[in-house]
Amino acid sequence: MRDYDDIAPFLGTWGPYQRIVFLVLAFSILPNGFVGIYIVFVGDTPPHECLIPEEYNISEIWREAAIPMITQDGGLKRSSCTRYRVDTLRNYSMLGYIPNVDVNMTDIELESCLNGWKYSKDIYQSTIVTENSLKM
Template sequence: MRDYDEITSFLGTWGPFQKLVFFSLAFSILPNGLVGIYIVFVGDTPPHECLVPEESNISESWRNVSIPLVVQDGLVKRSSCSRYSLDQLRNFSLLNYVPDVDVNVSQIQQESCLDGWKYSKDIYQSTIVTEWDLVCENEYKEPLASSIYFLGVLVGTFISGQLSDRCLLLPTPHHTTQANR
């Protein structure tokens, strides 16, 4: 088996030109890594819950219990994908019933987030998830968008690689000089 130093001896020593080429190529790779991890930030899902519109004519006490509590990861949290029926809450509120005194709130029918969601802005002002409501029944669309993007990167890599190889192999125009005539 041949020695590595013998095989690579034609490259020469590690001089200023090799350093310049190496660091130029290394620096040009950084943006590629940033493009690859962008989805971590723009595709993050902030805490959210169903929106209860201000004009729903529900008292503050009923508004406070309008989102069911669920156990998630061992913690009791407000549900992200359902709320109690606003029509029923409105009726109880108009009758001046008190939640969990006159009415067992957990027995009220639940519905999906018909009016959209309210997102926490503690970390992000906006993400693709908050812009297009990619939560609950639409949650699958966020990883689908990432998969389609990276499929495009894969196809683009093959196409651009083939194009660059073909451009290198194109014949160059022949220049005639006075001496060749």
């Protein structure tokens, strides 16, 4: 078996060409690092809740009550995965009932987010998650 030092002399010595290639490759490391960390920001899922489309004609008070409150991390927050059944809410809204006064909200059946989600824009204006959900 031959030694590397015996085989490599045809490559030449360390000269200007080798320095240029080395520097170009070294500078390419910086943008590659930014690409690697980029996904942390564009791939985040912002806070969200079920979307209640405008065409359901639900009053504003019923629209606010349409998302159930859940306990998470020791506090109350709006659910991001469920909503009260929208056709039931529309009927109560058209009758002029007031949520939690005329109607006990816990008696209304829950459903999943059938129309997609409404995302918070407090932190990010757009992420992969929010853009992908717009194409649904």
